[in-house]
Amino acid sequence: MNSGNIVITGAARGLGLGMTRYFLGHDYQVLGVDLDKEALARLDQAQVPGLQLVHLDVTEESSVQSLARLVESRFGRLGGIINNAAISQPYHEPIDKLSLSHWQRVLAVNLTGPMLICKHLSPLLEQGGAIVNIGSTRAHQSEPNSEAYAASKGGLVALTHALAISLGPRVRVNAISPGWIDVSALQPGDTPAPGPEDHAQHPAGRVGLVNDVAAMARFLLSNESGFVTGQEFIVDGGMSRRMIYRDCATDTPAAE
Incomplete structure (x- = not known):
């Protein structure tokens, strides 16, 4: 990557906040975008060097178009974009009671939003710039009553490879699909910290950390991943590869 100027959406809370701090700590200039005014205000009060914030x-x-003009005036060119903004609560009412307004809002934020960001900001990316879309393992596996979220993240994975073909070779586009990432320290009181059983169920021996995702994003934005585009990288501690069927007699995972 030729420039340390990047845009991160959903930058003021949870995983986005953690990634924003990570990239600032690695000498990037970050333009953080978020809809949450209170979270933005808290982050702004910290007065972190290298960070600019936009509500x-x-x-x-029209707002994304204005953002593109702002980016061009402040940075000129971008090195990378991380599309992280999302309605992250996967659950809703049963499908027969799923409101159309909820369905449409989740798809608008989680899928249309990244498309609009790419539409208007990708022309500002330098030759060799990169886009990272933050998906979810729920694009591949589900629990009940999560149709809107699963559909939005599945669509984002498909959008990723479509964009990679359309924007290549000038720009590379990849996706990271995290599993369980512990953001409890970033949102005290909002998200309970995982316990010993939560860690133990992961083949990697622990729940994920924000830096597990951020480090992968940094690699995908860098020139070191110059031959990587259109791909999805699952960062879930191996959970999506674990056999989940139970042996009812012993209440242990069934063996093959």
Whole structure:
């Protein structure tokens, strides 16, 4: 990557906040975008060098167009984009009671938003720049009553390889699909910390950390991944490869 200027959406809370701190700690200039005014205000009060913040709804095209003009005036060119903004609560009412408004809002934020960001900001990426979309393992496996979230993340994975073909070879586009990432330290009181059983069920021996995702994103934005595009990288401690069927007699995972 030729430039340390990047845009991160959903930058003020949870995983986005953790990635913002990570990239600032690795000498990047970050333009952080978020819809949560209170979270943005808290982050702004910290007065972190290298960080600029913008209040924005990624589903509003006129606002994204304004963001592109702002980016061009402040940075000129971008080295990378991380599309992280999302309605991250996967659960809703049963499908027969799923409101159309909820379905449409989740898809608007989680799928249309990244498309609009790429539409208006990708022309500002330098030759060799890169886009990282933050998906989810729920694009591949589900629990009940999570249709909107699963559909949005599955669509984002498909959008990733479509963009890679359309924007290549000038720009590379990849996706990271995290599993369980512990953000409890970033959102005290909002998210309970995982316990010993939560860690133990992971083949890697622990729940994921924000830096597990951030380090992968940094690699995908760098020139070191110059031959990698259109791909999805699952960062879940091996959970999506674990056999989940139970042996009812012993209440242990069934063996093959």
